[in-house]
Amino acid sequence: MINAIVLIDAEAHRIPETAQAVADLAGVDKVYSCAGDVDLVALVRVRDHEQIAEVVTRGINKVEGVTKTVTHIAFQSYSSADVDAGFSIGS
Incomplete structure (x- = not known):
């Protein structure tokens, strides 16, 4: 599975509908509205x-x-659950 993060600029008055x-x-997969440099972030x-x-x-x-839009393709994912699982091996 390929994951991409798409940063989206949108017309301010249309953000919810967009x-x-x-x-x-x-x-x-998901779309987040956010504060900062972009209006929306989509996970593809x-x-x-x-x-x-x-x-x-x-x-x-x-x-x-x-x-x-600006698209970033993810190479590898990390999560705290992955790190915790790695440290719990053998304990």
Whole structure:
């Protein structure tokens, strides 16, 4: 599974509707509205790189209210549960 984080700038007056429309797209796992440099963050989970291009360029970028996207592809994931499990081996 390939994971990507898509940072989305949206028209301020359309953020809730834009977020829901992005969340409804196939391949989009979650969408967060947030404070800071971007309006929305979408987590995309697909089987291959070509699908990321489809989700972002033919999906997210076409949603009304989206003005800009920046996509980051994740190489590896880490979580506190993974670290805790590693330290509990053999105890």
